[in-house]
Each structure stands twice: as structure tokens, then as C-alpha cells.
Amino acid sequence: MAHTNAPASPWHTGQSAIDDPMSPYFLHHADNPGLTLVSQALTGDNYTSCNRAMRIALSVKNKLGFIDGSIEKPSNTGSNLLNYLTRNNNIVVSWILNSVSKEISASILFAESAAEIWQDLKERFQQSNGPRVFQLKRDLINLRQEQDSVSVYFTKLKTLWEELTSFRPMCNCGKCTCEGVKKLDEYFHMDYTMAFLMGLNDSLAQVRSQILLIDPIPPINRVFSLIVQEERQRTLGSQRA
Template identity: 70%
Template sequence: MIIAFSVKNKLGFVDGSIPKPDNSDPNLLTSWKRNNNIVISWILNSVSKEISASIIFADSAVDIWQDLKDRFQQSNGPRIFQLRSELINHRQGQSSVSVYFTKLKTIWEKLNNLIPQFVCGSCCEGIKKLELHHQMDYALAFLMGLNEFFFQVRSQILLIDPLPPINKVFSMIIQEERQRQIGTPTYSPDGLAFAVKGEPIKGEPTRVSSDNVGSAFRGKPRFNVRNYPRERPFCSACNMHGHTLDTCYKIHGYPPGFKPRPPRNHFSTQTHLVNLASSQLNSPEAETAAIDSNNEHFFQGLNKNQYG
């Protein structure tokens, strides 16, 4: 508000440097009242409704300003502690150097505004040394919060005696940041996407390596004929797989010199034996042998009298 009053040339109405004139000059008194009311309206519009209700009946702007100063002026200790904590804990992080320095400067200016300023002549050496020390603290606070990849340029700056001003230090750091951006190769998002997928980038030759081949075929099933099952032929006469009814040996006869293949497993062996026994029992020779065997067992059970 003080800046606004100074711009409008009304600061004297709140600090008391323009007092109320007497009644000897009515025009001057009228002009003073008009400007005084303008300042009062600015103050009322700048405070909350609860505060404005307690100062609306004041006659002059200087009385309102003094009343607000007595009620709301507090000690600067907590504020200084807060700003110093923010200054110590402030780090660059993911921000650029310019953004980091801007925020640091804001904190530093707020803190500097709360510190008492000494006014002395330009010939005073003590004030000059104090100002140089103050600027050195400013530059050190800036260097402390930088990221570690500025370690080299930061070490070079710290070797300079005396330490350069804060603006010079900022210029050196920002040049280092731009130099790193120029030296670091940049890739387009499309190029990175093609590189991840293993696909060639437009305008560049195709490079084939073992890693690319492995990544291209990793996770994909290999082609194998066994993975695609085919329908096996089936014979309805003998209920077996491997041939059809048109080529069944049991119907059309076995070829000369045919030798049966050995069974593959227990189940196929049992099936083969059952089929073989069934075919032998159904043949005429098997029926004749069975009749002779039954007759032999019958005659062996008779005695001599029964046999005669």
C-alpha cells in the first residue's frame, strides 16, 4: 500500500507529513479533505469488512493508519525464521536454473526487507565489507541448492577470490546449463518408439544384431508341425486307428510274408492279443480243435464198464 500511496503522491496523508490546514484558507482545507477521503476509501477497500467497521468513523487517514499499525504490527522473528528455513531447504530438483534462481531471489528479497538497513556514507569501509559479505551469502545460498551435475563449475566459482556477485554467478551457471543441453543428444518420440520396438527408423540403415533378433522373437511361439493336430484314419471293422476300411487286412487278407509289428504299449498289446485270439477262435480250425478237446475230456471221465 505504501507503494500505491507513493505513486499517487498521497503518502504524506498516512505518515503525517501533510497535516490538516487551518480554516484561514478554505480552498486549501477543501482540497485536503478531498484527498484525505480518497486515501481513507483506499484503505477501507483494502481491509476486510470486520476491520473496516472499526475504522470507518475515523476523521483522518493518518489516524486510521496508526490504529492499524498498533493493532496488527507484529514481531519479525517468526517470519524471519520461516524465510530462513525456506532458504536453507530450497533445492533445484527438477526445475531449471532460471526457475530455481527466481524463487530463491524472491525468498532472499523478503528476508532482506525484514533486516535493518544501515545508511552511511560511501566512504565507510565497514559498510562496504558488510555488503560484500551479504552478497557472498547470497551467492553461496544459490550454489548450495544446485544439482550435483553442476559440481565442476561450482568448484571453479568457489575458487574465485573474491566471490563474484550473484548475477555473475547466475550467468555462469546458466551458460553451463545451455552447454549441457547442446552437448546432450536429443531423440524424437517416434525414434524412441521405433528403437524400443526394434523397428528401423526412417532414413537410417537397418541394423541386425543378436539382441534385436532375440527381442523380436522373444515371447512368440515357434512354428512346429506337431502343434497342428491332423485327423488320423480310422477303421470301423476292427475299431483301430492307422488305416481305413478299404485297406483293412482282416477283411481283404494279410499280404504274403506279413509280420505284425511289436506292440507300442501295454494297452495296444492287450488289444492286439484280444483281436488275435478272437480271430483264431472264429476260424474253422479252432472250432474243430475245440470239439476234439471236449470229446477227449468226456471219454477220460468214463470207467471201463461205461466205456464198453
């Protein structure tokens, strides 16, 4: 395991490290090497979504420190803490191996640390922002409902939009007091709604026009609900006929 410049771990004693549920060294009885943390394995093209899913899962397990290098190797190589670190590292490595395709798994099998594997996958599969943003925007422009139900079409749109959102700069300083940030956020969500409405089939043009007349435009979930209601009414009407 490589040394980092991160502050030393607060879990100095071996016993407290493994017994305290708040410690990154704590392992629940269900935390075994065969555990699969994400439903979709990394194949390469889906790096962004898999990375996000894995980070969420590892955060729940309190193991993010083993992939971002924030947990230091104990200076005392004979301490119990080193054993606990090695054990946890190997558990996280196993979880990563279970979350990638067989081909990718073979290429990272002999890496020593979870952080090393994580960085390797990032360097290999993370696309630079420009090409990926271009691809997402192109897919959004070309996305149409066609033979899909409104729910299926919306799910496809939402998947593209949320990944695109992950590239969007966000203000997290907590010091912004003007209305500018709020207005930008509202405009961004209006774009989301417009993208959804634009891809709908022409058979829903009437309800789409009615929604566009509402000022301000309702939130995307409300618009989705209105469109789904119209779709259901049409389905019921055709069944009665």
C-alpha cells in the first residue's frame, strides 16, 4: 500500500478500529469477498455510471478511504492496524473485481491495492469531458419516443440527462446570496422539460401545447405525470372503442 499525504487515521488501537461501526476498518458480518455491490458490471463504455454506483455503495460501507488514498499505511508494520488495513483493502479489491467484466478483472487481478485499481480504471476508461458531453448532447437531441411508452422514453431521457448533469459546474460554497444561481438552476430544469416534450410523439401534441402555455413551466416530474395521465386515458379510450 502506498503512503499518502493524508492525515493519519484516528483509529490508533486495533480493537477500537474493528469494533466501532464508524471506523473504516469495521467489517459487518455480511461484508464478504463474494459480495456484488452494483447491478451492472463495468465493461468500459459505462464507466461514468458504474463509477458513480460503486462510490455510493462504498460510501455506505464506509470504505471510500481505501480507493481515494485517504487512509494511511500504519508506520508500525507490526501493529494489528496493518492487518486490519490489509484485510479491508483485500475486501474492497474483491468487491471491485466482482463489479467489472471478466476481461477487465483479469487485467487488474494482480494489483496490490484498491486505490491502485481505482486509479487504473479511471485512467483507462474515463473519457475527457468534451467528447462525452458532445455524445450525451447528441443522444439527447436524437432521442425520440417512437414505439416506446412514455415511461420507457422518460427513463432513457433521464439516464442521459443525469449523466450530463454530472459534468455541470455546481456552486457548493454556500455563500451565494443572489438570485442568479437559483435562476440558472430553474433555466437548466426548463431545458430538461423542453428536451422531454420535444421527443414526444405527435399524438401527444395537444397536451404538450397545453403544458407549454403554463407559466412558469411545471417541474419535470409534474410534466411527466401529466403526459402519463394523457397516455393512460388514450389507452382506456381505445380499449372501450
